[in-house]
Amino acid sequence: DAGITQSPRYKITETGRQVTLMCHQTWSHSYMFWYRQDLGHGLRLIYYSAAADITDKGEVPDGYVVSRSKTENFPLTLESATRSQTSVYFCASNAGGPENIQYFGAGTRLSVL
């Protein structure tokens, strides 16, 4: 299916465990983004990437690691999950045109117990 897909859709883990959230897009968009969405905070940017092997920190990068070895994939890893990382995570992509329009995946709901 064309578009941007995230997996898993739901994840429960324990504190201290490593968790990887997957993001895959079929549009060959250059730019990809990871956000977290929390009540009272809205969407906050974690990391973004302009191309394969190019990544930059966003507003809330601590505790997260990203990689981008292929244009279509942009996984987000929580190296040692904490309860404060319980959130809904959204991946987005952007073709890089002047409009700067981002297209979002359906999200991953993560609970850290």
Next chain:
Amino acid sequence: QKEVEQDPGPLSVPEGAIVSLNCTYSNSAFQYFMWYRQYSRKGPELLMYTYSSGNKEDGRFTAQVDKSSKYISLFIRDSQPSDSATYLCAMSAGSGNTPLVFGKGTRLSVIA
């Protein structure tokens, strides 16, 4: 002061009402303005896009940007229960990978 301020609501209106949703911002460099709609347990989807100042209309939806006041609005005419969602404003100063700055979203309920 946050870069983008948006009243979180919730806002509840009867079916057929005109809805006005608003955001204010502080960064005068913003020139790309968007409204996203997010249904419960779904990802945000682009609803309206406006570059610089002015109005844009698409069916029942009208987006307005007033850069002199640093104020953007989304109007929904003849609101429907299917419009019940959270509406997020977003804006950026540049294109490409310039990060979008989002408002916190306004939750709207349209009651039949």
